[in-house]
Amino acid sequence: MTTAPTTHTSPEPGAPRHFIRQLIDQDLAAGKRDGQVITRFPPEPNGYLHIGHAKSICLNFGLAKEYGGRCHLRYDDTNPAAEDVEYVDAIEADVRWLGFDWGHHHYFASDYFEALYGYAVELIEKGLAYVCDLSAEAFKDYRGVPTRPGTESPSRNRPVAENLDLFQRMRAGEFADGQYVLRAKIDMASPNLHLRDPTLYRIKRIHHHRTGDQWCIYPMYDFAHGISDAIEGITHSICTLEFEVHRPLYDWILDHISVPCHPQQIEFARLNLTYTVMSKRRLLNLVREGYVSGWDDPRMPTLCGMRRRGYPPAAIRTFCETIGVTKYDSMTEMELLEHSVRAELNRTSLRRLAVLDPLRVVITNSEDAERHVVEAVNNPEDETAGKRPVAFTSEIYIDRADFAEEPPPKYFRLAPGKSVRLRYAGFLTCERVEKDAVTGTVQTLYCRWDPPEAKVKVKATIHWVSASASACAEVRLYDRLFTVADPMDDPERDYTELINPDSLRVVQARVESALAEAEPGEAFQFERVGYFCVDAKDSRPGAPVFNQVVALKDSWKPGKT
């Protein structure tokens, strides 16, 4: 265990002083908890992590690192009905991938079941909890509504000894599921519904992913969470805004039992991103209904989806710092995330030539252009990335978008009679256009080639690929998953009706031959097109599959004068 040094200011002075950092600064200045900062990331293993969780992960692990403390990974596995080991492994992989390390501080709330039981007994002994025989349905009426106080349960004044006996028998499995619950005895008239004798334990005969059938009673979140925090010595228990009304209960529980410390719950606003949905339930639905290929579909806002898409973890971390931390709801534009991704990939990715929509070009003066090897820069942002040879032949492909039979104003690319520069490989002048007699589609361009020394006056450079010395590749192009910025905002239509039918487009591209052997997960910039990542699942040596990470920005607009 690491004991944090007593630092009274954050070692990251450049970072924005969002309210949680300010709060911690104050706590440290006041000498609270010996100047320690111990946080935790507490996922429930019932689904995959998404970019919203990344905000929480970056916050919790980031704060711990910043203040020289530590962050625990703890599974909130108190409801076996929804939880599964499948998710435990996936969550760990995602947190690691994001770049964080919990060391040996890897816990499960289920590790504390025995301790939790003991604290429940303590509460009963103090007359602060009772076994209630009201059904969930029945208690609904007793609880009352926000504007009206509730009614006390008939079980409320059950003697301590009887409560103790009943609770012990609940554990022993003498009762049916739902027959009894353990309740905190707080205040049925409280304006905060969570204080109206909340359930602490329920009977559930469900196999738990870790404790098996050892228990048939399981603690509720509100009871388990704060105590787990206290057991682990958490100093700042950071959660999302909807738990704000739970805080009085969090504090009540810790105030009435003999725990070693009383962590402070702090709430922040969860992340909302445009053109996607973020709830586990809806994400699960997208998977189950086949709208996407799985949790790791590159269109999903899940961390595994983003990993497969090719988003660098560093970009996600930068993004999470950029969006800040506040207490009010907001909707962050996807463009901000994409900006972080482009910035990172621009810095790090190797450049390659690839033609997504190939148009055949025959070089007419082929004696000059038969077969050259040109030298291409691997990454202009990083000199150490070096250069590579690229084959240039008398028959090449260019992108259809780079030729216009009738060029609009300010179109700088290839057109009949016009010239362009070929990236790293001289110049092309279009002499003749061959079209399909029936459809009128342009089939082949016949062009004259001039070497780089020719210094032909051109206003554009286009990318290309040799026809013979290139490879075929499947390229998956992605667009937003939904057609509207906030799919949950339309009361008239279900979010599934707003799914973008064109969010995935698959094309057969021609790529530099070296790309055929690229490693899964490797990301490249296809010059002038975008960033692309070798698909980790479907790509094979010799039969590569690329996922579009994000397109390059394109300031060219046809209508522009």
Added chain:
RNA sequence: UGCCGGAUGGUGUAACGGUAGCACAGCAGACUCUGAAUCUGUUUGUCUAGGUUCAAAUCCUAGUCCGGCAACCA
């Protein structure tokens, strides 16, 4: 019409009684063997009404609007 929280450009945020700043997006330009990157410039903002103060995004009062809360979910 109960309780809790909140409100700064199109979006995300900063300013903690003293010049409303930054980033994204947009627009315009410079540069360019990527119409990328980079650089420059620029449009747009303190929810409303009162009050305190030499001075208010910031403090006070009232209102408006938004979010959350009535699982044996987390």
